[in-house]
C-alpha cells in the first residue's frame with residue numbers, strides 16, 4: 001500500500017480551524033523553523049481510507065483467536081478505555097499542583113493497595129514502563145539492599161533455563177553475572193542444582209511461577225528458602241500472574257520483589273496498542289528503596305507525593321504510564337476480588353481444555369495439568385515429516401488465527417506455546433483445536449501446503465531478521 005506521503009497533493013487540506021477566540025501573538029524568531037515541515041497534504045477521505053487500510057493489515061485481539069503464549073492476549077474491555085479517556089485523567093499535566101490532581105493520586109494509591117493485596121507486597125511503584133523495565137528496577141532494589149549492608153560479594157543472579165529472555169538481560173544490565181539453573185525433568189527448578197549454585201556470592205534469584213512451560217513449581221517454598229538461607233533475595237517475574245491472581249500470592253511463596261505486567265494480567269493493550277506498564281512491588285525493607293515518588297495519605301485525608309530517602313532514584317520521567325494504570329484499575333474494580341479469581345481459574349481451565357484436545361496429535365512439553373499456558377513440542381513431527389513449529393504457526397494465520405509463541409522457551413526446540421486466556425469461549429477453543437489438529441495431520445498428508453503458508457495474509461514469510469539488521473525508519477521524498 002501507498003505511504004500517506006505518497007498520497008500527498010500540494011495544497012490539498014483537511015484542516016478547518018475554528019475561529020480564534022484568544023488574542024493572537026507571534027512566537028519569538030528563535031523558535032520559528034526556517035522551512036515548512038514536510039507534512040502530507042491529503043483530503044479527509046484519503047486520510048480516513050489510508051488509516052482504514054492500515055488497520056486491515058494488522059491482527060488484534062478483536063479480530064480473533066490470539067493464543068500468543070506468555071503474552072496474555074486477553075480481551076481489553078472498552079470500559080477501561082472510557083475511564084482513561086475521562087478529561088480529568090487524559091488532560092492532566094504531570095507538573096500541575098497535586099491539590100488539583102487528587103483523583104489521579106487516588107488512582108495510584110488505590111492501585112497500590114489492591115496490587116499489594118493481590119501480590120502480598122507492602123508497597124508499589126508505578127514508574128516502570130514495562131515488564132522488562134520492572135525487572136531492571138527490581139534488580140536495582142536487590143543491589144541496593146546488599147550494598148547498604150556492605151556486602152559487595154553478591155554479584156550473581158540465579159536464573160532458571162526456562163526463564164524469559166528479559167530476565168538474564170535485565171540482570172546483566174543491572175551489573176550482575178547470570179548463573180543458569182537447569183530445569184528438572186518435571187519442568188520445575190532442579191533443587192539440587194539450585195542448592196549447589198546458591199552461596200555467599202548470590203544476590204538473588206529471578207523466577208516466574210508458573211513458569212514458561214505453564215508449570216506451577218510445587219517446590220516454590222523450598223526454592224525461596226534455599227535462596228534466603230544463602231543470603232539472597234527472590235524476584236518474582238509476574239508476567240504469568242494471570243494464572244494465579246486472586247488464588248495465590250508471590251509474597252506468600254517467599255518472594256521479596258515482584259513486577260506485574262498491566263498489559264498482560266490487567267487487560268491493558270499491548271505492543272502496537274500499548275504502551276504498557278510494569279508496576280514493581282517490594283516487601284519489608286526492600287520497599288524503602290523503591291524509585292520515584294510514593295503517594296501517601298495525610299492526616300486530613302488528602303494525598304501527596306513523598307520521596308523515599310533511600311530510593312534508588314528515578315527510573316522514568318514523572319509517574320510512569322499513568323493512563324495505563326487507570327485502565328488496569330478500572331479492570332480490577334470492574335471484576336472485584338471474586339471476578340479476578342474466577343478470571344485466572346478460567347484462564348487455567350481454557351489452557352487445559354485446549355491442551356487435552358491437542359495432546360493426542362502432538363507431544364506436550366511438560367506432562368500433567370498445566371496452568372494458564374502449555375507448550376507443544378514438534379521435534380518428533382519435524383524429524384518425521386520436515387514440518388516445523390514455524391510451518392504450523394504460519395499455517396494458522398491462513399485460518400484467521402494469530403500464531404502461538406514460537407521457539408520459546410528455549411529448552412523446547414520446536415516449541416509452540418499456547419495461552420488461550422480466559423476471554424475465549426468453548427466454541428472458539430473447539431474451532432481452533434479442530435483447525436490445529438487438521439494442520440498437524442497435514443504434516444503427513446500434505447507437507448508442501450504447510451511449507452508455503454501463509455497464502456491469505458498481506459505478506460507471506462518476511463525475512464526474520466532484516467527489519468532488525470537493516471531497519472528503515474525514515475522516508476525521504478524522491
Ligand SMILES: *Cc1c(COP(=O)(O)O)cnc(C)c1O
Nearest residue numbers: 070130131132164166237239261
Ligand atoms: C512478557 C514477559 C516479560 C517481559 O515483559 P514486557 O512487558 O514485555 O517487558 C518477562 N517475563 C515473562 C515470562 C514474560 O512473558
